[in-house]
Structures are given as structure tokens and as C-alpha cells.
Amino acid sequence: xxxxxxxxxxxxxxxxxxxxxxxxxxxxxxxxxxxxxxxxxxxxxxxxxxxxxxxxxxxxxxxxxxxxxxxxxxxxxxxxxxxxxxxxxxxxxxxxxxxxxxxxxxxxxxxxxxxxxxxxxxxxxxxxxxxxxxxxxxxxxxxxxxxxxxxxxxxxxxxxxxxxxxxxxxxxxxxxxxxxx
Amino acid sequence: xxxxxxxxxxxxxxxxxxxxxxxxxxxxxxxxxxxxxxxxxxxxxxxxxxxxxxxxxxxxxxxxxxxxxxxxxxxxxxxxxxxxxxxxxxxxxxxxxxxxxxxxxxxxxxxxxxxxxxxxxxxxxxxxxxxxxxxxxxxxxxxxxxxxxxxxxxxxxxxxxxxxxxxxxxxxxxxxxxxxxxxxxxxxxxxxxxxxxxxxxxxxxxxxxxxxxxxxxxxxxxxxxxxxxxxxxxxxxxxxxxxxxxxxxxxxxxxxxxxxxxxxxxxxxxxxxxxxxxxxxxxxxxxxxxxxxxxxxxxxxxxxxxxxxxxxxxxxxxxxxxxxxxxxxxxxxxxxxxxxxxxxxxxxxxxxxxxxxxxxxxxxxxxxxxxxxxxxxxxxxxxxxxxxxxxxxxxx
Numbered sequence: 001x002x003x004x005x006x007x008x009x010x011x012x013x014x015x016x017x018x019x020x021x022x023x024x025x026x027x028x029x030x031x032x033x034x035x036x037x038x039x040x041x042x043x044x045x046x047x048x049x050x051x052x053x054x055x056x057x058x059x060x061x062x063x064x065x066x067x068x069x070x071x072x073x074x075x076x077x078x079x080x081x082x083x084x085x086x087x088x089x090x091x092x093x094x095x096x097x098x099x100x101x102x103x104x105x106x107x108x109x110x111x112x113x114x115x116x117x118x119x120x121x122x123x124x125x126x127x128x129x130x131x132x133x134x135x136x137x138x139x140x141x142x143x144x145x146x147x148x149x150x151x152x153x154x155x156x157x158x159x160x161x162x163x164x165x166x167x168x169x170x171x172x173x174x175x176x177x178x179x180x181x
Numbered sequence: 182x183x184x185x186x187x188x189x190x191x192x193x194x195x196x197x198x199x200x201x202x203x204x205x206x207x208x209x210x211x212x213x214x215x216x217x218x219x220x221x222x223x224x225x226x227x228x229x230x231x232x233x234x235x236x237x238x239x240x241x242x243x244x245x246x247x248x249x250x251x252x253x254x255x256x257x258x259x260x261x262x263x264x265x266x267x268x269x270x271x272x273x274x275x276x277x278x279x280x281x282x283x284x285x286x287x288x289x290x291x292x293x294x295x296x297x298x299x300x301x302x303x304x305x306x307x308x309x310x311x312x313x314x315x316x317x318x319x320x321x322x323x324x325x326x327x328x329x330x331x332x333x334x335x336x337x338x339x340x341x342x343x344x345x346x347x348x349x350x351x352x353x354x355x356x357x358x359x360x361x362x363x364x365x366x367x368x369x370x371x372x373x374x375x376x377x378x379x380x381x382x383x384x385x386x387x388x389x390x391x392x393x394x395x396x397x398x399x400x401x402x403x404x405x406x407x408x409x410x411x412x413x414x415x416x417x418x419x420x421x422x423x424x425x426x427x428x429x430x431x432x433x434x435x436x437x438x439x440x441x442x443x444x445x446x447x448x449x450x451x452x453x454x455x456x457x458x459x460x461x462x463x464x465x466x467x468x469x470x471x472x473x474x475x476x477x478x479x480x481x482x483x484x485x486x487x488x489x490x491x492x493x494x495x496x497x498x499x500x501x502x503x504x505x506x507x508x509x510x511x512x513x514x515x516x517x518x519x520x521x522x523x524x525x526x527x528x529x530x531x532x533x534x535x536x537x538x539x540x541x542x543x544x545x546x547x548x549x550x551x552x553x554x555x556x557x558x559x560x561x562x563x564x565x566x567x568x569x570x571x572x573x574x575x576x577x
Contacts, residue, residue, distance in 0.1 A: 028368075035365065116354060122408070123358030130366035133514070138368075 018145075018154040025142040029163050032135035036166075039128040046124060047072045047095075050117050057108055061101050067094045132166050139163045262429070262497075263329075266436035267322055273443045273486075274321035278314030321443065329435045333389055336431050340387045346375035346397050355408065360396060363415045366512045367423060372396045382406065382526045385544045386418035387427050394422040405529065410522035413513055417545055420508030426501045433494045440490045444483040498562045506569055507576065516573045523573075527566045 051065050058065065071094045075087035108114050143162045146155040154160075340346075349356055356374060364371040372394035377383075382402035388394030396418050398411075406414065421427065510516050526546045546563060 032368070039365075119354050119358065123354070123362065126358070126362045126412075127365055130362050134366055134368050 014150070015154055018151045019158060022142075022145055022151065022155055022158070022160045025138070025145050026160065026163075028138045029135070029142050032131070032138040036128065036131045036135055039124065039131045043121070043124045043128060044072055044076050046117070046121055050114075050121065053111075053114055053117065054102065054105075054108060057105055058101070061098075064094070064098050064101055068098050071095075136165050139165050263432055263436075266432070266440075267325060270325050270436065270439055270443065271318045271322040273440065274318035275311070275314040276482075277321075277443065278317035279311040282311040282313045321439070325436065325439045328439065329432055332435050333428065333431055336389065336427065337387055337393075337395065340385065340397075341375065341395070344377045344385075344397065346377050349374040349376045353403075356398065356403065356411070359408065359412050359415050363412065363419050363512055366416075367419050369394075369419070369423065372419075372422065374398075376400060376403075380404075382529050383544050383546055384414045384418050386421040388422060389428050391422060396422075401529065402526070405525055406522060409515065409518040410525065413509055413515060413519040413522045414526075414545060416509035416512040417505050417519070419512060420505035421501075423508060424501065424504060426505065429501065430498065433497060437487075437490045437494050441487040444487045495562060499564045502563050503569070503572060506573060510573065510576050516577045520570050520573050523566060523569060 047068065051069055055062075055065060068091075071087065071091040075084070075091050078084040078087045102108055145151045146160050146162050351357065353376075360374050361371050369391050372386075372388065373396070375395055375397040377397055377399040379399050380401040382399055382405050384396070384398045384402055386394065386396050396415060398414070402411070402414065506519065509519055513519070523546070530546060544563075
């Protein structure tokens with residue numbers, strides 16, 4: 001009788017431990033997802049500054065600058081995930097073209113504030129990438145817990161689900177090409 | 182297209198011209214596979230993020246070593262090590278006290294009662310509980326615990342004052358950005374950043390808790406390394422912080438020091454044994470044999486144990502370095518950059534004779550000693566450069 005009670009007590013304790021671990025992991029995943037948004041917002045705030053600074057010097061590249069601003073505005077106002085990814089797909093090539101074009105303007109390279117802004121943009125892009133990486137790592141840990149044997153019983157009992165990885169959808173390459181022409 | 186860009190273009194695609202010149206490599210998104218040619222006009226989001234680590238970025242491969250589990254294990258190992266070392270010290274203290282009892286407390290005389298002329302009853306002799314033994318053992322235990330705690334508390338200030346480190350000003354945007362990026366990837370709060378004013382490239386991490394951590398880089402490092410390599414060096418140091426290596430190294434050093442101290446005491450204690458042997462008048466024959474054996478055992482213990490403690494300390498330190506390298510790769514997903522950074526730093530090392538050896542594990546590369554030969558490999562805090570690069574290549 002006592003051994004039975006001991007076993008039951010052990011099972012209950014382990015159940016509590018596993019439940020707490022699952023809750024912690026799920027909260028990590030949610031926090032990591034929000035962190036990505038924080039970094040994205042930073043990037044959207046930096047782009048208008050850059051455009052303002054280079055506008056006067058790059059008089060022949062107005063089209064490129066206009067595209068960058070438009071892409072950025074679309075990204076900021078996007079709501080559904082589909083809109084967000086469409087806006088991102090427009091923004092990245094536009095920024096790439098802008099960077100490539102800036103190489104041709106030597107007076108820009110000498111300006112200190114432009115260099116600092118480029119460093120900020122690089123840093124922000126890196127932070128977005130690392131935030132997404134950390135989100136994926138958190139999702140991996142959560143999925144490990146939900147799917148491996150001891151914890152998956154508790155997960156099923158309390159309805160913990162495996163989370164989705166951050167993946168980038170496939171891109172319509174024709175559409176991008178049209179945008180840049 | 183110019184080879185070296187002034188502006189680091191994060192949206193620039195893989196340019197084959199950059200692929201074999203690792204040190205020119207500033208663009209964090211131009212990564213390893215130089216074979217794939219991309220049209221710069223086609224900067225789709227998929228390609229932009231896939232170049233960082235191909236599919237590993239979106240979907241981690243299943244057969245990878247679980248670094249998170251390894252880190253949890255490390256933290257557990259720290260406590261196990263502390264327990265083992267405390268027990269070892271207490272035992273040594275007990276032996277010392279027993280020796281005292283043996284010569285002055287009449288323990289030998291009491292033990293001799295159970296012996297005949299030819300045969301010495303070892304077991305009885307050794308197993309007779311010695312009150313002085315317990316006293317000395319427990320006081321050493323207490324002393325070592327206190328000393329460990331105090332050292333841990335003061336270790337930060339020690340490292341900072343020893344290296345003349347100053348806080349990095351906010352104007353050093355690249356350094357602060359890199360540290361912030363890596364702390365995002367690690368999921369820890371951003372540590373304090375300090376700069377050491379020397380031209381030798383090196384980096385260290387210190388701090389006993391993750392939220393009180395400090396990362397230091399030398400001015401030489403900032404001058405020589407590009408952004409990608411700096412990222413990897415900072416990731417290595419962040420790995421040390423995440424694995425609690427500072428705490429580990431300090432505890433190891435303190436305990437090693439106490440063991441050496443006790444061994445010295447033992448060596449000196451054998452003088453007492455000689456005195457005791459002249460004092461005891463009964464049973465001269467068995468007495469002399471006993472004394473000789475005891476003295477030999479004490480001397481062996483006093484010499485071998487500190488040596489063993491040191492070897493273990495160094496071996497553990499090297500394992501921690503490998504783990505920090507692996508953690509760095511886990512954070513940046515970029516082994517090539519880590520290899521390039523290590524090679525650059527190793528090439529430019531200079532002797533640093535004022536470096537305290539106990540603090541060496543905190544740095545990314547051993548400050549070079551005046552004489553370097555392979556016999557020192559057993560006593561080196563860091564693994565050889567070639568081995569580190571081999572292991573990193575295996576992760577690619």
C-alpha cells in the first residue's frame with residue numbers, strides 16, 4: 001500500500017515539474033516572437049532618416065529612393081501576415097539597390113553621419129536575423145519537450161502544441177523583377 | 182564592382198570575389214556558399230535570410246548536438262566539482278590532524294598496543310578516529326568555503342584592475358551593436374562592455390551571474406578584426422558567460438591553491454614525524470619501519486596531489502574552451518568566421534608576463550608565454566589552435 005502511494009506521489013511530482021517546464025518554454029517562444037517585432041520596428045524607423053540624408057546628394061537616383069520609401073510605408077502599414085511578407089519582399093531588393101547605388105557617390109562615403117547610419121542599419125538587420133534565430137531555437141526547445149516521451153504525456157493532457165518555425169514563404173520572382181524596372 | 186566596399190551592404194548577395202578572402206568580409210549576409218551566384222536584383226527575402234545559414238536557419242537539423250542540454254549539464258557539473266573538491270580538502274585536513282595525533286597525541290602508542298614486534302596492525306592504526314583529524318579537517322573545509330566565496334565576490338574587480346579596462350563609450354557603435362546582436366541571439370541581457378588599451382588582440386568575459394556580466398575587448402582586436410570576426414569573438418565570450426565558466430575557473434583556482442597549501446603543510450609535517458620517532462621508546466623495530474613508510478607516503482602525497490590537481494584544472498579549462506567555441510558557433514551559425522578570427526588573434530599574440538595564470542581561462546587565447554614548447558600542452562589553459570580549428574571545421 002505504501003509503495004503504491006509513493007509511486008503515485010512521484011508521478012504527481014514529475015507531472016508538476018514537466019508542466020512547469022512546458023509553460024516556461026511556451027512563454028519563451030511567445031517572448032521571442034515579440035522580440036522580432038521590436039527589431040522590425042527599429043528598422044522601419046531608421047529608413048526614412050537614411051533617405052533624408054542622401055536625398056540631396058543623389059539627384060539621379062530619385063526613383064530608387066522613392067521605391068525604398070514606398071516599400072517601407074507599405075511594410076509599416078501592413079497588417080495580415082501575407083501583407084507583411086509581401087512588403088518585406090519589396091523592401092529588401094529596394095534597399096539592396098540603394099546600397100549598391102550609393103557606392104558610386106564618393107562624397108557620401110566621407111560623411112560621418114551616413115557611415116554611422118549604415119552601421120545602424122547593418123546592426124538592425126543583424127538583430128532582426130538573430131531575433132528570428134532565437135525564436136527558432138526557442139521553438140525547437142518547445143517542440144523537443146512536447147514531442148519527447150516523458151513530457152509528451154503532460155503536453156497532451158494540458159493541450160500544449162508544437163509551435164511553428166519562422167519560415168520565409170516562397171517568392172514570385174517575376175513580380176519582383178517588374179517592381180524594379 | 183569594387184572588392185572592398187566602404188558601406189557594408191547587408192542586402193548584397195553572394196559575390197564570388199569575396200569568397201576566398203575571408204578577412205575582407207564585412208557583410209554579415211554574404212556567407213559561405215560561394216558557388217551559388219545570385220543576381221543582385223533578385224534580393225528576395227528567402228535568399229537574404231537563407232544565405233546566413235541555408236536551411237539550418239529556418240529548420241534546425243535534428244542530429245545537431247543539443248547545446249542547451251550541454252549548458253545545463255555544465256552548471257550541474259560546477260556544483261559536483263565544488264562538492265568533490267571540498268571533500269578532498271576535508272580529507273586532507275583529516276590526514277594532517279591524524280599525523281599530529283600520531284606523533285604527539287599518543288595515537289601510535291595506542292595503536293602499537295595491538296601490534297607484535299614484527300607485524301604492525303595498519304588497519305587499527307588508520308581507522309582509530311582522530312579527534313585532531315576531525316578538527317583540522319572541518320576547519321579547512323570552512324576556510325576553503327569562505328575563501329571561495331570571497332574570491333568569487335572580488336573576482337570582477339580583480340580582472341578589471343589587472344587589465345586597466347575602461348568602459349566602452351557609447352560612440353563605439355559597432356562594438357555595442359555587435360554585443361547587443363549576440364545577446365539577442367543568446368537570449369541574455371546585454372553585458373557591460375569594457376575596452377583594454379593594448380595593441381595585442383584578445384578578449385575576455387567575466388562576471389559571476391548572467392545579469393552582471395562583463396565582456397572586454399582590446400583595442401588591438403577592434404583594429405584588426407572585421408565585423409564578422411568580431412561577432413564570433415564576442416559570441417565565444419558570451420558562450421563563457423552562458424556556461425558559467427568564470428565561476429568555474431575561479432572555484433577551481435581557489436581549490437587548487439588550497440590543496441597546494443595543504444600539501445606544503447604535509448611536507449613540513451614530516452619533520453614532526455621524525456621527532457615523534459625519536460620520542461617513542463617502545464617497540465623500536467616496528468616503529469622504524471612504520472615511520473619510514475609513513476614518511477614516504479606523505480611525501481608522495483604532498484608532491485603528487487598538487488600535480489594531479491593542476492592537471493585536472495588545466496584539462497577542465499581546455500574542455501571549457503572547446504565548449505565556448507561550440508557555443509559561439511551555435512550563436513552565430515558561422516564556423517568560418519570563428520576560424521578566421523582565431524587565426525588572426527593567434528598570429529598576433531605577444532608575451533604577457535604579468536598575466537595571472539588563474540585568470541587565463543577567461544581570455545579567448547592564451548597570452549603567449551616567454552617559452553612555448555609542446556611539453557606545456559598538458560599545463561595549458563587553452564587547447565592548441567590547430568585542434569580548435571579542426572573541431573570548428575567539423576561543425577561546418
